[in-house]
Amino acid sequence: MSTAFPLPLECLQLVIRFLATQDDTHSLATLLRVNKYVCSATLPFLYEGPLLLPVLTGYCFENSALARRLNLITTLLLGVPEVSLSDLLKVTFRRMPVSTESPQLLFAPYHSFVTGFLFSQSHQLYEAFFQKNVRQPDQRLVDHIALNGLEGRFIAEDPLGRISDEANWDAVSSGFDRQISADLTWALCSNAERIKSLTVPLSEIANYLSIVPRFKVLSDVSFHFDRRVQYVQDDAPDELSPQELEVLRKHEKERTEHLEAMIFFVQEHRRCHNNVLRTATCPRAPPFYEDCSAAYEARLNQSLPPLLNPQFLDSRNWTQFASKVQETNLSSVKTITQPSVAAGRHEFNEIVKQIPFLHRCRALDTVHLGSLISDMFQWAVDERKNYNAKIAAGQDLSPQPLVPLRELTAQFVLPSQDEQINGIAFAFGDTLERLRVHGCLFKAVDVHHQPTVFAIGQEPGLPSSSSLSPCWHVPKLSYLYVDFLHNFVRIHPRLFARSSRLAIVVLMDRRNAYSTRDIERWESAELEHLESLLLMGTPAVSFHPDSLTTTVNLRYLGLKIPNAPSSNHPFIPPLAELDDFEDDDFAGSAPSPRRPIWTWDWDLPKLTDLDLTGEFAYRFQFRMLRGTPGLVHFLVDIRSASSEHKRTVSIKDLVKSTQDGKTTETLQDDDNDDDTRNSQLEYIHLPDLRKFSLIGPWTFDKQVLAILCSKVAPNMSHLTLQGCSGFGLAEWVNVTSEYLYGLVEAVSSVPIERSSREEVEEVGLVADLTDHYVPNGYKLKVPPPSEQAARHSGRYLFV
Numbered sequence: 001m002s003t004a005f006p007l008p009l010e011c012l013q014l015v016i017r018f019l020a021t022q023d024d025t026h027s028l029a030t031l032l033r034v035n036k037y038v039c040s041a042t043l044p045f046l047y048e049g050p051l052l053l054p055v056l057t058g059y060c061f062e063n064s065a066l067a068r069r070l071n072l073i074t075t076l077l078l079g080v081p082e083v084s085l086s087d088l089l090k091v092t093f094r095r096m097p098v099s100t101e102s103p104q105l106l107f108a109p110y111h112s113f114v115t116g117f118l119f120s121q122s123h124q125l126y127e128a129f130f131q132k133n134v135r136q137p138d139q140r141l142v143d144h145i146a147l148n149g150l151e152g153r154f155i156a157e158d159p160l161g162r163i164s165d166e167a168n169w170d171a172v173s174s175g176f177d178r179q180i181s182a183d184l185t186w187a188l189c190s191n192a193e194r195i196k197s198l199t200v201p202l203s204e205i206a207n208y209l210s211i212v213p214r215f216k217v218l219s220d221v222s223f224h225f226d227r228r229v230q231y232v233q234d235d236a237p238d239e240l241s242p243q244e245l246e247v248l249r250k251h252e253k254e255r256t257e258h259l260e261a262m263i264f265f266v267q268e269h270r271r272c273h274n275n276v277l278r279t280a281t282c283p284r285a286p287p288f289y290e291d292c293s294a295a296y297e298a299r300l301n302q303s304l305p306p307l308l309n310p311q312f313l314d315s316r317n318w319t320q321f322a323s324k325v326q327e328t329n330l331s332s333v334k335t336i337t338q339p340s341v342a343a344g345r346h347e348f349n350e351i352v353k354q355i356p357f358l359h360r361c362r363a364l365d366t367v368h369l370g371s372l373i374s375d376m377f378q379w380a381v382d383e384r385k386n387y388n389a390k391i392a393a394g395q396d397l398s399p400q401p402l403v404p405l406r407e408l409t410a411q412f413v414l415p416s417q418d419e420q421i422n423g424i425a426f427a428f429g430d431t432l433e434r435l436r437v438h439g440c441l442f443k444a445v446d447v448h449h450q451p452t453v454f455a456i457g458q459e460p461g462l463p464s465s466s467s468l469s470p471c472w473h474v475p476k477l478s479y480l481y482v483d484f485l486h487n488f489v490r491i492h493p494r495l496f497a498r499s500s501r502l503a504i505v506v507l508m509d510r511r512n513a514y515s516t517r518d519i520e521r522w523e524s525a526e527l528e529h530l531e532s533l534l535l536m537g538t539p540a541v542s543f544h545p546d547s548l549t550t551t552v553n554l555r556y557l558g559l560k561i562p563n564a565p566s567s568n569h570p571f572i573p574p575l576a577e578l579d580d581f582e583d584d585d586f587a588g589s590a591p592s593p594r595r596p597i598w599t600w601d602w603d604l605p606k607l608t609d610l611d612l613t614g615e616f617a618y619r620f621q622f623r624m625l626r627g628t629p630g631l632v633h634f635l636v637d638i639r640s641a642s643s644e645h646k647r648t649v650s651i652k653d654l655v656k657s658t659q660d661g662k663t664t665e666t667l668q669d670d671d672n673d674d675d676t677r678n679s680q681l682e683y684i685h686l687p688d689l690r691k692f693s694l695i696g697p698w699t700f701d702k703q704v705l706a707i708l709c710s711k712v713a714p715n716m717s718h719l720t721l722q723g724c725s726g727f728g729l730a731e732w733v734n735v736t737s738e739y740l741y742g743l744v745e746a747v748s749s750v751p752i753e754r755s756s757r758e759e760v761e762e763v764g765l766v767a768d769l770t771d772h773y774v775p776n777g778y779k780l781k782v783p784p785p786s787e788q789a790a791r792h793s794g795r796y797l798f799v
Contacts, residue, residue: 079110088179116198200265225285330357366408422460426472435479454484475500476501478503478504489507509537512537560614612637693718697723717743764781
């Protein structure tokens with residue numbers, strides 16, 4: 001602890017860190033001038049922490065904040081050798097008093113602590129000095145710009161922008177900020193021996209070439225286009241004068257010279273300090289967003305040493321890696337993400353084909369691929385086979401362990417690549433936790449023009465039709481996403497049974513019509529860790545419902561069938577087929593094994609979302625809701641291409657138990673309404689249910705609707721009864737307004753027989769003029785009287 005400052009260093013650093021997080025540049029600038037002890041504690045937070053960039057760059061929306069920032073810049077320039085300060089910097093910043101104390105008060109050469117920095121151009125400095133922070137421009141600065149011809153120079157450097165006075169102002173302000181940024185960067189580079197990262201303006205590259213030997217620890221350099229260049233061949237306007245065209249040609253020549261100097265800078269640095277500079281980039285950045293050509297980018301990367309033990313390969317370092325694939329040590333690579341731009345993807349694919357490198361990534365954990373390349377993981381399959389063979393033979397295992405891949409995302413581009421996915425699961429089965437694959441983006445067909453069926457879940461090298469083939473062994477797999485919405489998929493029937501750790505599952509294909517005898521059913525599985533299950537198409541029809549008896553942690557359940565091509569609704573098998581049995585001789589004795597029994601009595605205490613379409617919606621029984629007390633979103637849609645799939649909802653469906661505690665299966669179907677109403681029944685209660693959508697030809701009366709809104713789900717905010725019948729417009733409005741106090745929106749297909757205005761007025765509705773985008777929108781003319789019902793703001797829609 002300093003005798004001149006009583007606060008211990010650790011406490012002082014906490015204070016400084018707090019000021020840094022608050023972007024309090026005024027206090028930080030003040031601390032630099034307290035004494036040497038406080039100054040030395042503050043400087044690392046400016047230059048080595050995250051603060052320098054936001055302090056010196058970015059837009060200030062308050063004049064006071066900008067003034068404090070400029071004051072800090074002035075402070076940081078104290079101690080910079082005069083030879084490194086341009087006249088523009090001296091006139092711009094030295095005119096501003098640092099404080100009431102002597103501006104010569106200096107406890108440390110502030111610039112000597114700099115290790116990396118970046119200044120941006122935003123026109124803000126020009127605005128600060130000429131418009132915002134002073135009532136009139138500083139005369140010294142105005143005179144300096146005029147005497148040195150800077151305004152004319154800035155305008156001449158942007159001939160195509162000289163269209164109006166406003167464009168001239170933009171050219172001058174941009175040129176002023178560009179020059180200030182370049183001069184500030186150069187001034188702080190006077191301590192080049194300590195700089196580790198640097199952003200060099202290309203227009204000033206010649207200055208930096210002269211001090212390359214001094215950048216002894218420079219490991220990261222970025223070059224940015226700080227001047228706009230309009231190439232003559234890029235359709236220059238016809239109205240340009242010969243003099244202006246000559247300026248464009250001069251700029252184009254200078255740009256080429258600057259890019260050549262960029263390459264020479266990297267080469268010269270490597271000659272002076274071999275392998276110290278690890279990365280050099282020329283990114284697309286503001287204000288001009290110009291791209292470095294592929295040729296110069298390739299030369300830039302060729303001038304660099306190989307990546308030093310990289311831990312990832314992605315768009316940030318891919319080009320440098322691609323220039324030296326064989327020389328790069330890949331033993332530490334954990335993540336590979338294929339470049340997203342088309343050129344990068346093509347280069348990635350070509351390198352994988354010509355110079356395979358994945359097998360060298362022995363620590364590989366995560367792979368994200370835009371597309372799979374044929375046999376790109378065959379090496380892993382071969383390693384696994386050899387490993388298994390040694391275990392079977394009782395031999396000593398290789399000292400080199402298998403690659404511990406944990407996560408893979410990939411997309412098929414060829415119909416045959418399901419074999420690769422099976423190979424990946426086989427090769428990395430011991431460690432694989434997350435697998436996400438997308439199928440072809442086109443409808444694949446075989447030689448007989450039949451849709452291709454992708455086989456997922458079996459060991460590689462076996463025919464997809466083999467139901468007895470070995471299944472994946474992936475004991476750690478918790479996330480499985482398989483999307484084949486343009487094709488068909490066949491999931492191994494034992495996959496779920498052998499993947500007990502599954503937590504999130506999404507399996508989808510395009511099967512929108514089927515015969516139940518053509519579907520291979522899955523085995524029942526114990527899935528106690530399952531939290532989300534979405535099955536669509538073949539996977540939905542193949543799923544064994546007994547698996548739901550163990551999914552006590554399930555939060556989302558979605559079973560769907562895609563819409564039929566000739567209809568806007570999903571396919572539901574004919575009623576006769578839904579009740580089909582394997583053998584007519586045994587009809588009535590036992591259900592067909594092809595169609596397991598759906599009991600709808602599962603205990604799912606954590607389920608919040610239920611989404612059913614197709615035959616699953618048609619088979620749905622409301623008794624399922626007895627085991628879902630936390631349900632929030634409910635959607636059951638029985639619309640189909642046929643008109644024969646209709647359902648009726650009775651009070652019996654909504655009753656949880658009778659007075660003596662027995663379930664409603666003991667109630668007789670012929671109970672009349674009075675008897676049922678007078679009996680003390682316990683109804684299903686879903687206090688958290690907010691969105692309830694019952695869609696399709698459902699039939700129920702006003703009493704069922706009232707029980708639904710008052711007993712079952714009284715806290716609904718969104719109620720959709722689309723296609724439902726059995727109640728009228730007045731009954732619908734009266735029930736929802738009386739019981740649903742928090743109603744936001746109610747959608748119904750109740751027909752309006754007379755003119756809309758007359759009929760809706762009769763039931764107490766008026767047109768909702770607050771939303772002009774939704775047709776047939778209405779609201780209650782007189783809100784419900786109770787205090788609770790005052791929250792009712794429901795909008796009624798007719799579909």
